[in-house]
Amino acid sequence: MASQLLKIHPSDNVIVALRDLPAGADVAWDGNHYALQYGVSAKHKFVTEDIETGGAIIMYGVLVGRATQPIKKGEPITTFNLKHDSRDYSTANRQPYSYTQPDVSKWQNRTFKGYHREDGRVGTYNYWLVLPLVFCENRNVLIMKDAFERELGYAQTDMYREQVKEFLHLYQAGDMRKIKSLEAFIESPVARKKPERPFANVDGIKFLTHEGGCGGTRADANTLCALFAAYAVHPNVAGITVLSLGCQNSELKTLEDEIKKRDPHFNKPFFAFEHQKGTEYSLMSGAIKETFMGLTKINEFERSDAPLSKLSVGLKCGGSDGFSGISANPVLGHLSDLVVGLGGQTLLAEFPELNGVEQELLNRCVTEEKAAKFEKLMRDYAGKAEAVGSAFAFNPSPGNIKDGLITDAIKSAGAAKKGGNAFISDVLNYTERATESGLQLVCTPGNDVEATTGQTAAGANIILFTTGLGTPTGNPICPVAKVATNTALANRMPDVIDFDCGAVVDGTQSIEQNAEALLEYVIKVASGDLTKAQQLGQDDFIPWKRGVSL
Numbered sequence: 001m002a003s004q005l006l007k008i009h010p011s012d013n014v015i016v017a018l019r020d021l022p023a024g025a026d027v028a029w030d031g032n033h034y035a036l037q038y039g040v041s042a043k044h045k046f047v048t049e050d051i052e053t054g055g056a057i058i059m060y061g062v063l064v065g066r067a068t069q070p071i072k073k074g075e076p077i078t079t080f081n082l083k084h085d086s087r088d089y090s091t092a093n094r095q096p097y098s099y100t101q102p103d104v105s106k107w108q109n110r111t112f113k114g115y116h117r118e119d120g121r122v123g124t125y126n127y128w129l130v131l132p133l134v135f136c137e138n139r140n141v142l143i144m145k146d147a148f149e150r151e152l153g154y155a156q157t158d159m160y161r162e163q164v165k166e167f168l169h170l171y172q173a174g175d176m177r178k179i180k181s182l183e184a185f186i187e188s189p190v191a192r193k194k195p196e197r198p199f200a201n202v203d204g205i206k207f208l209t210h211e212g213g214c215g216g217t218r219a220d221a222n223t224l225c226a227l228f229a230a231y232a233v234h235p236n237v238a239g240i241t242v243l244s245l246g247c248q249n250s251e252l253k254t255l256e257d258e259i260k261k262r263d264p265h266f267n268k269p270f271f272a273f274e275h276q277k278g279t280e281y282s283l284m285s286g287a288i289k290e291t292f293m294g295l296t297k298i299n300e301f302e303r304s305d306a307p308l309s310k311l312s313v314g315l316k317c318g319g320s321d322g323f324s325g326i327s328a329n330p331v332l333g334h335l336s337d338l339v340v341g342l343g344g345q346t347l348l349a350e351f352p353e354l355n356g357v358e359q360e361l362l363n364r365c366v367t368e369e370k371a372a373k374f375e376k377l378m379r380d381y382a383g384k385a386e387a388v389g390s391a392f393a394f395n396p397s398p399g400n401i402k403d404g405l406i407t408d409a410i411k412s413a414g415a416a417k418k419g420g421n422a423f424i425s426d427v428l429n430y431t432e433r434a435t436e437s438g439l440q441l442v443c444t445p446g447n448d449v450e451a452t453t454g455q456t457a458a459g460a461n462i463i464l465f466t467t468g469l470g471t472p473t474g475n476p477i478c479p480v481a482k483v484a485t486n487t488a489l490a491n492r493m494p495d496v497i498d499f500d501c502g503a504v505v506d507g508t509q510s511i512e513q514n515a516e517a518l519l520e521y522v523i524k525v526a527s528g529d530l531t532k533a534q535q536l537g538q539d540d541f542i543p544w545k546r547g548v549s550l
Contacts, residue, residue, distance in 0.1 A: 003507065005029045006326060009061035014045040014077060016326065018505060034074040043322025043404035046076045062356055063087050064409035077406055084407035086356030091371045097363040099421050104341040112526035113303035114310060119263055122310035123235035124461040124526040125203040126301050127477050128294060130241045131228055134213030134248035137275065140284060141243060145207040147288065153195035154204050156537045159188060199299040206476040208541050214248040220545045221249035226431040227543050229258030230457035236477045238298035239269035241291045246276035262433050269294040303528065309343030311526060312434060314460035315418040316349060318448040321468025322404025323485040325414015327504035328466035333420035334515035340422040340438050347434060347458050348419040349444040349451045351381050355392040356409035357416040365424045374427045377443045399469050430544060434459045445549035448473045449542040452480060462525055472496050474533030474540055481531045498532050
């Protein structure tokens with residue numbers, strides 16, 4: 001990689017600026033010189049040839065947009081001179097695909113310390129799950145959360161509560177000047193102490209809340225039950241407590257049927273309580289008693305060695321920038337190929353961010369049937385978005401655009417790099433469980449939390465989340481590790497970022513070297529090392545109602 005420029009694919013007619021390039025600069029790539037009439041910010045692109053109105057812009061070797069006005073050689077592409085466009089796709093046009101698996105011999109005998117479940121899967125964490133079948137029970141879930149977390153050592157630090165307490169004391173003393181003089185925290189003002197926990201082998205009790213379960217459509221209620229069932233059978237969950245009002249659309253029987261559909265031999269501790277059968281006091285005290293008894297049972301589980309073939313790695317990006325498709329996403333792609341080569345699973349989601357690379361993915365599907373399923377899911381999803389005037393082309397956020405992702409096809413072509421080069425072994429609809437080894441496509445929105453919620457439902461026992469702008473996103477039962485595209489971000493948000501791919505941009509590490517270091521980190525997390533999101537208690541959970549969400 002050159003220090004200032006990068007041309008990603010030989011057929012591209014754009015070059016990426018890796019550093020800010022001033023107006024008037026003369027830059028060179030592969031023997032060709034480009035006089036820059038305008039400045040080009042880092043992460044943005046300039047064209048390598050004169051482009052006429054309607055001319056194609058090629059990046060990553062695929063069509064990513066068309067010029068809306070003439071663009072001169074060396075001129076940057078912007079939202080003013082470029083609009084989204086991508087090539088059509090069809091299962092009928094599938095082409096032969098070949099793939100050479102990377103050498104994984106150095107990893108063959110490696111293991112992680114996980115929790116072995118009766119269905120053969122391995123959890124990376126040992127959680128108890130408390131969930132409400134309807135939003136009416138959210139308050140009761142939160143009351144349980146406060147009681148259990150404070151008494152059993154799972155609560156977050158009280159430093160902000162202490163801060164308010166200090167402000168109140170100063171206010172009552174009439175010392176407003178002192179309050180104004182105090183600086184904001186850059187990091188925790190006190191060293192984190194490892195909490196004392198009576199249940200040493202219970203990694204946490206996770207309490208979900210949501211805004212569904214009643215009202216809406218029956219399809220939404222059934223999807224919610226399917227999602228909860230997927231979480232109940234997840235290898236990171238050892239026991240479940242359910243709070244139900246009793247009259248809602250998301251019925252307990254539907255949840256139980258969905259669980260049996262995913263695991264006919266399901267035998268985890270499962271306690272359900274219906275509010276309308278008595279007082280709130282009886283509901284809560286009963287739920288707390290049975291949950292506590294359940295914790296004593298799952299505390300008997302211990303971590304033991306598991307092969308890397310038991311890893312199920314979600315591949316996600318969010319807060320993307322112009323380096324995402326150059327550093328962190330290709331790093332995840334190589335890691336995905338390594339995990340697949342070892343017999344594990346990798347799960348690539350975010351269907352709106354596969355726009356423009358559909359044909360390549362269709363070619364990589366192992367069977368015609370799986371390719372057809374992917375095509376149908378993509379076309380149905382895109383059709384719903386277009387019907388309400390919100391096509392995939394509108395996907396890039398203002399932050400994405402500011403940092404160089406001008407069209408959805410540019411964003412998508414870079415996002416798809418997370419899937420590496422392996423064959424696609426399966427295609428999963430939302431809430432379907434991954435049962436095959438290998439790379440799999442999971443239908444979710446691009447929305448950060450809706451996507452991680454869906455990847456976890458598919459069975460991910462760790463999610464790698466690349467970001468160029470920074471996001472604290474986590475999940476209640478699946479560790480989410482944030483992977484920075486650039487070192488400046490990693491240094492700016494060290495309490496959020498877990499791993500830095502900036503060495504790829506700097507040219508001090510290859511994609512392969514960085515990916516191998518990331519796999520070492522994955523093994524540590526799978527063995528119990530907490531991600532930054534886990535340390536912050538970032539338990540994000542948003543069910544997708546299958547409406548239009550990008």
